[in-house]
Amino acid sequence: MLNRTSTGGLLPAAAMILALVAAPAALACQAEPNFQAWLQGVKRQALSEGISERAIDSAFARVGFDQSVVNKDRAQGVFTQDFLTFSSRMVSQDRLDRGRRNLSKYDSTFDRIEAEFGVPREVLTAFWGLETDFGLNVGSGNTLASLATLAYDCRRPDLFRHQFLSAIRIIDRGDLSAQEMRGPWAGEIGQVQFLPAHYVDFGVDYDGDGNINLLDSSADSLASAANYLRHLGWRAGEPWLREVTTPADLPWAEADIAIKHPVSQWAAWGVRLRDGSALPAGDPPASLHLPMGRNGPAFLAYHNFDVYLVWNESLIYSTTAAYLATRYAGAPKVSPGRGADVLSAAQVTQVQQLLEARGYDVGGADGVIGAKTRTAVKDAQIRLGLPADSFPSPLLLQALR
Numbered sequence: 001m002l003n004r005t006s007t008g009g010l011l012p013a014a015a016m017i018l019a020l021v022a023a024p025a026a027l028a029c030q031a032e033p034n035f036q037a038w039l040q041g042v043k044r045q046a047l048s049e050g051i052s053e054r055a056i057d058s059a060f061a062r063v064g065f066d067q068s069v070v071n072k073d074r075a076q077g078v079f080t081q082d083f084l085t086f087s088s089r090m091v092s093q094d095r096l097d098r099g100r101r102n103l104s105k106y107d108s109t110f111d112r113i114e115a116e117f118g119v120p121r122e123v124l125t126a127f128w129g130l131e132t133d134f135g136l137n138v139g140s141g142n143t144l145a146s147l148a149t150l151a152y153d154c155r156r157p158d159l160f161r162h163q164f165l166s167a168i169r170i171i172d173r174g175d176l177s178a179q180e181m182r183g184p185w186a187g188e189i190g191q192v193q194f195l196p197a198h199y200v201d202f203g204v205d206y207d208g209d210g211n212i213n214l215l216d217s218s219a220d221s222l223a224s225a226a227n228y229l230r231h232l233g234w235r236a237g238e239p240w241l242r243e244v245t246t247p248a249d250l251p252w253a254e255a256d257i258a259i260k261h262p263v264s265q266w267a268a269w270g271v272r273l274r275d276g277s278a279l280p281a282g283d284p285p286a287s288l289h290l291p292m293g294r295n296g297p298a299f300l301a302y303h304n305f306d307v308y309l310v311w312n313e314s315l316i317y318s319t320t321a322a323y324l325a326t327r328y329a330g331a332p333k334v335s336p337g338r339g340a341d342v343l344s345a346a347q348v349t350q351v352q353q354l355l356e357a358r359g360y361d362v363g364g365a366d367g368v369i370g371a372k373t374r375t376a377v378k379d380a381q382i383r384l385g386l387p388a389d390s391f392p393s394p395l396l397l398q399a400l401r
Contacts, residue, residue: 166195255289263279263284
């Protein structure tokens with residue numbers, strides 16, 4: 001559940017969003033030439049922070065530099081599939097059925113969690129299902145070796161040094177042994193794929209056994225996820241995502257996840273719920289979220305959806321997680337809308353290259369529709385007199401050419 005675009009969140013978190021491509025250039029990247037000498041520096045820091053030598057030695061016994069982890073970090077990608085393609089694969093009937101069974105199985109646990117943390121059971125179940133398939137796929141890699149390797153590597157050393165130290169702290173307080181620390185290559189742990197620092201800061205012993213075990217205890221995992229979401233700003237009793245329909249003549253520049261309007265304004269512009277009924281008058285302000293542009297699916301996204309984007313910055317992942325939660329809450333399968341005309345990843349890359357040639361910062365011409373690309377697309381659409389829905393379309397590609 002690393003805040004990135006995105007090394008976390010799917011079966012297991014890191015594994016589904018990267019291509020295993022070697023990166024020879026990474027070999028010379030390390031800032032310090034001697035891994036073992038670097039480890040001694042980490043040990044001195046850990047001791048100075050009050051971590052026991054026993055825990056440090058136990059962790060270090062399982063640590064070695066793993067070049068394959070660096071290669072995977074260099075090669076990681078993000079979601080290039082469109083929302084309907086991605087969500088149709090991830091929100092399968094099997095995942096819906098098993099999620100509903102878990103909602104029933106852990107009903108009393110969810111009752112306690114909702115009363116204490118204010119996070120709906122459907123939201124937690126969706127994360128649980130997407131992150132590790134309800135705890136079945138937590139990963140099998142050496143977490144400590146992955147964290148040490150990424151901390152030693154030059155790309156994000158400060159982030160992962162903190163995570164490596166946090167992992168040793170988990171061992172020191174007795175929650176997991178060094179041998180039990182397993183997961184995907186990026187160092188996440190447990191059924192909801194927490195980074196070690198989140199494990200330390202937000203982990204909850206909810207089964208009352210005296211330990212916080214996010215690998216084997218579903219109760220601990222679900223309560224810890226709720227605790228973290230509350231910390232991120234989840235507002236109890238408020239919606240996160242509602243599917244809606246939109247008129248063809250809506251002021252599309254207002255359809256932006258960075259822009260919120262009162263629901264009365266969206267209603268005045270002709271936005272209605274999926275079933276054609278009026279928007280709930282008591283809803284808080286919301287954004288109009290169009291994950292595939294003005295002709296595709298449409299949602300009102302509320303403050304609580306912003307929390308999803310802190311959990312995972314990938315807009316496609318977060319929209320899918322929020323949509324899955326609505327399905328558990330009783331919503332129907334998403335409508336394709338009026339039929340979006342979707343560009344291929346190669347065509348999106350062409351749009352990005354053409355925008356870069358015009359001076360826009362798109363965050364890299366990589367075929368991924370990230371935040372910078374959406375901002376650049378919207379500005380270009382406005383300048384070219386096109387509907388400014390922030391989504392790259394064949395119409396925009398033709399105009400840019």
